[in-house]
Amino acid sequence: MEVRLQKYLADCGIASRRKAEELIQAGKVSVNGVVVTELGTKIDDKLDSVFYNGNKVLNKEKPVYIMLHKPEGFVTTAKDQFDRPTVIDLIKGVNERVVPVGRLDYDTSGLLLLTNDGDLTYKLTHPKHQVKKVYLAKLFGTPDIGCINKFKWGVTVDGRKTEPAKLEVLEDLGKYSVCRITITEGRNRQVRKMCDAIKHPVATLKRVATGELELGDLPKGKFRILTEKEVKYLKSL
Incomplete structure (x- = not known):
């Protein structure tokens, strides 16, 4: 064919x-x-x-779909020029060659998908599909309603305004706050840059959901194979 x-x-x-x-x-x-x-x-x-x-190049691999709880201190690439540990190092016992779907920063933890299904990777990372990504962030200070509205209207990052995003303050801890942040893009270090722009830098950042897929109680550094229902959902996007 x-x-x-x-x-x-x-x-x-x-x-x-x-x-x-x-x-x-x-x-x-x-x-x-x-x-x-x-x-x-x-x-x-x-x-x-x-x-x-x-x-x-051989096309003999069966499709594999993996959810990883990425720890901080790992790069989201197959190899790193500085010999830092990569997320591929955490995928033990999988014979197929998988690649990360999108990226998570070196200092960011949370849900990362890996697969050898190129069509799905394209679908999930292309900006036009606007797949929702949800993060839990510990921020310096507590964003006010003005900051929340800036996220809602779009924040200028690297000279270009972001798509509308959602910022929710879950807990005010005084010096810090715990927030839930939802975006539909995947620009480089986007959440961190958006928080810098509203003068509430990120202390810690964790992705907890991609679309309807949730990280749940998957331990940090561990992975699991997606269920048939989850794969079907991703392919329906």
Whole structure:
């Protein structure tokens, strides 16, 4: 069957479809011995031989869907140039090559999905799908109604206004407050930058939900395989 090269790479778990396009344009992918840099190139997934960085790409893995409770101090990549521990180090006993769906900052803990399903990764990370992400944050100080409304209307981060978000104060601890923050985007360090913008920096940050999937009581550093019902929900988004 003919499929687009970037979709084939995503289906094989090499990267998300968007990232696969970057790999192709960077000249890191070849088909039948010829480097391909043109997006939209189609291949026969049964007859053509595809190589990434000189290694043959095989599409033999069964789809795997994982929820990890990421601890602080881990990077959300397969490898790190500074040799810091990565979330992949925590996925023991899984033979399939999985990649993180989106990112969580080095200092942020909580719910992180990993899969080898490239289509699902694309769906969950593309801005147009606006998948809800919920965080528990310990902030310096207590946001007032003005700060809450700024989140509601959008906060300017890196010169661009965010999509409407939700900030709820759950507990006022004096020097700190505990807040629930809901966003629908996935910009780099977005929650931290939004909190900086309202003058209530983050002390600690934990993602507790993605869409309708909740972290629950999954221990920090542990993972579980998603249920059939959860996978079906994610694919319905």
